[in-house]
Amino acid sequence: xxxxxxxxxxxxxxxxxxxxxxxxxxxxxxxxxxxxxxxxxxxxxxxxxxxxxxxxxxxxxxxxxxxxxxxxxxxxxxxxxxxxxxxxxxxxxxxxxxxxxxxxxxxxxxxxxxxxxxxxxxxxxxxxxxxxxxxxxxxxxxxxxxxxxxxxxxxxxxxxxxxxxxxxxxxxxxxxxxxxxxxxxxxxxxxxxxxxxxxxxxxxxxxxxxxxxxxxxxxxxxxxxxxxxxxxxxxxxxxxxxxxxxxxxxxxxxxxxxxxxxxxxxxxxxxxxxxxxxxxxxxxxxxxxxxxxxxxxxxxxxxxxxxxxxxxxxxxxxxxxxxxxxxxxxxxxxxxxxxxxxxxxxxxxxxxxxxxxxxxxxxxxxxxxxxxxxxxxxxxxxxxxxxxxxxxxxxxxxxxxxxxxxxxxxxxxxxxxxxxxxxxxxxxxxxxxxxxxxxxxxxxxxxxxxxxxxxxxxxxxxxxxxxxxxxxxxxxxxxxxxxxxxxxxxxxxxxxxxxxxxxxxxxxxxxxxxxxx
Numbered sequence: 001x002x003x004x005x006x007x008x009x010x011x012x013x014x015x016x017x018x019x020x021x022x023x024x025x026x027x028x029x030x031x032x033x034x035x036x037x038x039x040x041x042x043x044x045x046x047x048x049x050x051x052x053x054x055x056x057x058x059x060x061x062x063x064x065x066x067x068x069x070x071x072x073x074x075x076x077x078x079x080x081x082x083x084x085x086x087x088x089x090x091x092x093x094x095x096x097x098x099x100x101x102x103x104x105x106x107x108x109x110x111x112x113x114x115x116x117x118x119x120x121x122x123x124x125x126x127x128x129x130x131x132x133x134x135x136x137x138x139x140x141x142x143x144x145x146x147x148x149x150x151x152x153x154x155x156x157x158x159x160x161x162x163x164x165x166x167x168x169x170x171x172x173x174x175x176x177x178x179x180x181x182x183x184x185x186x187x188x189x190x191x192x193x194x195x196x197x198x199x200x201x202x203x204x205x206x207x208x209x210x211x212x213x214x215x216x217x218x219x220x221x222x223x224x225x226x227x228x229x230x231x232x233x234x235x236x237x238x239x240x241x242x243x244x245x246x247x248x249x250x251x252x253x254x255x256x257x258x259x260x261x262x263x264x265x266x267x268x269x270x271x272x273x274x275x276x277x278x279x280x281x282x283x284x285x286x287x288x289x290x291x292x293x294x295x296x297x298x299x300x301x302x303x304x305x306x307x308x309x310x311x312x313x314x315x316x317x318x319x320x321x322x323x324x325x326x327x328x329x330x331x332x333x334x335x336x337x338x339x340x341x342x343x344x345x346x347x348x349x350x351x352x353x354x355x356x357x358x359x360x361x362x363x364x365x366x367x368x369x370x371x372x373x374x375x376x377x378x379x380x381x382x383x384x385x386x387x388x389x390x391x392x393x394x395x396x397x398x399x400x401x402x403x404x405x406x407x408x409x410x411x412x413x414x415x416x417x418x419x420x421x422x423x424x425x426x427x428x429x430x431x432x433x434x435x436x437x438x439x440x441x442x443x444x445x446x447x448x449x450x451x452x453x454x455x456x457x458x459x460x461x462x463x464x465x466x467x468x469x470x471x472x473x474x475x476x477x478x479x480x481x482x483x484x485x486x487x488x489x490x491x492x493x494x495x496x497x498x499x500x501x502x503x504x505x506x507x508x509x510x511x512x513x514x515x516x517x
Contacts (some may be wrong), residue, residue, distance in 0.1 A: 043125075044125040044126065044128075044129060045131075046131065046132075047129075047131070047132040047133065047136060047137075050122070050125075050126045050129060050132060050136075050137070050140050051136075051140060053118070053121065053122050053125070053126070054122050054126075054140050054143055054144060054147075055208075056118055057115055057118035057119040057121075057122055057144065057147055058115070058147060058207060058208065059115075059299075060111040060112070060114050060115040060118075061115065061150075061288060061413075061415075062288050062289075062290065062299045062300070063111050063299045064298050064299055065107035065108065065110070065111050066107070066108055066111035066112060066115075067288060067413050067415075067476075068288070068290075068298065068299055068302060068303075068304070068413060069304075069307065070104050070107055070108045071108070071154075071413065071476040072307075072341060072474075072476055073091045073093050073104045074093065074104060074105075074108055074158060074479065074505070075158075075476050075477060075478055075479040075480055076341070076474060076475075076476055076477075076478045076479070077091060077093050077094055077341065078093050078094075078096065078478070078479050078492070078495075078497075079478035079479055079482060079491070079492055080344060080346070080347055080491055080492050080493060080494045080495075081343065081344060081347050081473055081474060081478050082094065082341060082342055082343065082344055082347075083342055083343075083344035083345070083346075083347075083393070083494055083495075084342065084495075085342055085381060085392060085393060087339075087342070090338075090340045091104060094495070095495055095496070096495060096496060096497050096498040096501070098498065098501065098505070099506065100506040100507065100508055100509040100512065101508075101509045102508075105159075105505050105506065105507075105508045106508040106509075106510055106511075108154075108158065109155070109158075109159065109162075109507070109508050109511060110508075112151045112154055112155050113151075113155075113163075113165065115147065115151050116148055116151045116152070116165055117165070117168050117169050118168075119144045119147045119148045119151070120148070120165065120166065120167055120168040121168040122140065122141070122144040123141065123144050123145070123148070124167065124168055126140050126141055126144070127141060135201070138199040138200070138201075139199065139200055139201060139203070139210075141195075141199050142195065142196045142197075142198070142199030142200035142211070142214070143196070143200060143208060143209055143210075145192040145193070145195040145196040145199065145214075146192070146193065146196040146200070146209045146213060146214045146217065147209070148188075148192050149188070149189045149190075149192035149193045149196065149214075149217065149221075150209075150217060150286075150415075152185055152188060152189050152192075153189050153217070153220075153221060155185070156182055156185040156186065156189070157224070157480050157483065157484075158504070158505055159504055159505055159506070159507055160182055160235055160503075160504035161179045161180065161181055161182055161185070162179060162180065162185065162507070163177040163178065163179055163180070163511075163515055163517070164177065164178065164179065164180030164184060164185060164188065165177050166188070175514060175515065176514075176515050176516060176517050177515060177517060178517045179517060181238075182235050182236070182238070183238045186221065186225065189221055190218065190221060193214050193217055193218040193221065194218070196209070196211070196213075196214035197211055197214045197215055197218070200213075200214060202260055202262050203262075204262055204263070206278055206279055206284075206287065206289045206412075207287070207288055207289025208286075208289075209285075209286050212255075212256055212260055212262065212263055212285055213285050213286040213416060215252045215253075215255045215256050216252075216253070216256050216285050216286070216416050216420075216421045216424075217286075217416060218252045219249045219250075219251075219252035219253040219256065219421060219424050219425070219428070220249075220416075220420070220421075220424055221249075222245045222246070222248045222249035222252065222428070223245075223246070223249040223424045223427060223428055223484075224480075224484045225239050225242070225245045226239075226242040226243070226245035226246040226249060226428065227242070227427070227461075227484045227485050228483075228484045228485075228486070229241075229242040229245065230242040231484075231485050231486035231487075232486055233483060233484060233485070233486040233503065234486075234503045234504070235503065235504065246427070246428040246429075246430075247428070249424060249425075249427075249428035250425055250428035250429045253421050253422075253424050253425035253428060254425060256285070256418070256421045257421060257422060257425055257438065262282070263282050263283070263284075263285050263418050264282040264283075264418060265282075265283065265418050265419060265422060265441055265442070265445065266281055266282050266283040266418070266445075267445060268445075269321065269356050269357070269360075269445050269446060270320070270321050270360075271283075272284075272417070272419075273360070273397070273398045273399070273400070275400075275401045275403070275409070275410045275411060275412070276403075278410075278412060282418065283417050283418050283419065284414060284416075284417055284418075285416040285417065285418060285421070286415045286416040287412045287413060287414050287415050287416075288302075288412045288413045288415070289412065290302035290409070290410050290411060290412050291410055292401060292403070292404055292405045292408045292409050292410045293405065293408075294408070301408035301409060301410070302399070302401075302408075302409045302410065302411040302412065302413075303407060303408075303409065304399035304409070304411045304412075304413070305330055305331045305337065305399045305400050305401055305404065305409050305411050306331065306335065306336075306337045306338050306340075306407065306409075307337075307338060307340040307341050307399075308337070308340075308341045308395050308396045308397075308398075308399050308474070309330045309331065309337025309338070309339070309395055310337055310339050310365075310390045310391055310393070310395050311336060311337055311338060311339040311390045312336065312337065312365075312387065312390050312391075313333075313334070313335070313336040314329075314333045314334075314367075314368075315329065315330040315331075315337060315365055316328065316329055316330075316365060316366040316367060316368055316370075316373075317330060317362050317364075317365060317366065317397060317400075318362075318364070318366070321356050321359035321360065322356070322359075326370060327366045327368065327370050328400075328402045329400075329402045329404075330397070330400045330401075330402070331400065331401055331402070331404040331407075331409055332404045332405065332406055332407070333368075334406065335404070335406060335407050339390070339393070339395075341395075341396065341474070342393045342395075343361055343393050343394045343395055343396055343474070344393075344494055345376075345378050345393060345394060346494065347473075347494075348361050348363075348394045351470060352448060354447055354448060355446050355447060355448055355470065356445075356446045356447040357446050357470050357471065357473070360396060360397055360398055360473075361394040361395065361396055361397070362376075362394055362395050362396075362397050363375060363376040363394045364376070365387075365391065373387055374387045374388045374391045375391075376391050376392075376393065376394050377391075377392075378392065380392045396473075396474045398414075398474055398475070399411040413475075413476065414475050414476075415476075417472075417475075419442050419445075419471055420468070420471070420472060420477075422438040422439070422441060422442055423438070423439060423442060423464055423467055423468050423471060425438050426438045426439040426460075426464050427461050427464040427465070427468075430457045430460055430461065431454075431455050431456070431457060431460040435460065436450070436451060436453070439451050439463070439464060439467060442467065442471060443467070446470070446471075451463055451467075465481070465485050465487075468481055469481065483502075483503050488502040488503065489502060
């Protein structure tokens with residue numbers, strides 16, 4: 001059972017506040033309870049208490065069982081972006097070997113609801129507080145609404161119909177809850193995000209959301225509804241008018257693109273993924289907040305570079321994606337990467353050779369003096385040279401930290417980016433002047449020319465889907481994008497998809513056993 005909020009917990013909260021990250025992840029103190037049951041008695045007394053409770057609600061996103069690893073297992077590893085190459089898999093989702101007892105399904109579900117339960121507690125208690133600045137109170141409540149919507153959006157796209165919990169669970173007797181229909185879940189998501197937009201101001205804090213984050217997420221929600229209905233994706237027959245949904249998406253995306261100045265499309269593609277520019281960059285609207293100097297377990301710091309890097313103790317890559325500029329480490333030179341997230345070479349080859357995003361997949365490694373050690377080739381898997389043999393796949397450099405401290409890095413999960421909002425707007429608006437303007441802005445940053453002019457609406461939207469694939473590759477969006485555009489069976493050709501789970505994974509067996517509703 002989750003610990004009671006006490007003096008000890010307040011110390012943990014202070015730690016979260018200082019680093020703006022979550023608590024430790026695997027084997028943490030929530031291990032025994034599926035919903036994060038706890039008592040609020042004598043806790044919500046000050047504004048600092050309210051903020052600490054909010055940060056506590058954010059923290060599960062950082063856990064490896066939710067955002068820091070399992071998001072990639074469920075949404076990317078399952079797609080054609082990754083390939084197991086016949087090697088031992090950390091997750092059987094590489095080959096869609098899964099069922100209701102699959103651990104990844106259980107833990108992803110569990111930690112989403114732990115975050116929801118903590119968020120419900122914030123909403124129930126902060127609203128009753130009088131000794132708190134009204135502006136700060138609104139911000140905390142607004143972020144809580146955003147966070148509940150974010151979690152339910154994760155759940156409904158992963159599992160479909162899920163338990164609908166609007167109140168916190170403070171005892172085991174409250175763990176049963178009726179399942180909400182997909183329509184009911186989306187209705188709550190939309191209502192929560194509308195509340196968040198009304199209550200939040202625009203204030204960038206890494207690891208937290210604001211008004212722009214709520215607008216961006218709501219645009220994505222409406223794009224999901226529109227495209228799912230338009231393409232006949234399972235579970236969305238209830239959506240009445242997909243063009244009306246697209247119109248709403250365009251409206252909220254326009255608020256982000258044209259009516260604020262805090263966030264913008266970063267003109268430097270590589271800087272988007274530079275850990276030293278997360279705090280002062282303009283691209284990231286909502287992301288986690290990992291810190292290489294944090295203590296505790298993974299989830300306060302990140303090990304994503306090790307997950308993506310090939311299995312060698314020292315990896316140096318080019319410091320640039322445009323040529324020259326020397327070399328840099330992927331992580332601390334004494335640490336070995338694990339080659340868990342393995343890029344499919346065929347997927348790499350779908351990128352235009354001029355596309356700078358292709359260069360975000362590493363195909364050449366060096367020593368510290370800049371001498372080439374190996375070049376990627378599919379044939380390397382049979383090489384007797386240990387360095388070449390480890391380099392049988394290109395690997396993603398979106399998660400690197402040259403200044404890592406041993407195995408601790410500040411690499412983060414990119415949850416909402418400005419470029420994604422730009423492409424959401426383009427998809428929603430269609431082949432209008434503004435639609436072309438925004439997709440071409442994203443393409444220009446990637447070193448490409450303008451999208452073919454004069455496309456009809458259907459062809460234009462399909463072109464946007466392709467652009468999203470290249471732009472958001474390896475960022476935890478892959479399967480969600482294929483599901484909403486009804487392309488799962490069509491696009492995933494490098495593995496045998498379990499058709500029964502193509503659009504919704506099964507509710508974890510443990511949840512089925514616990515919740516008899």
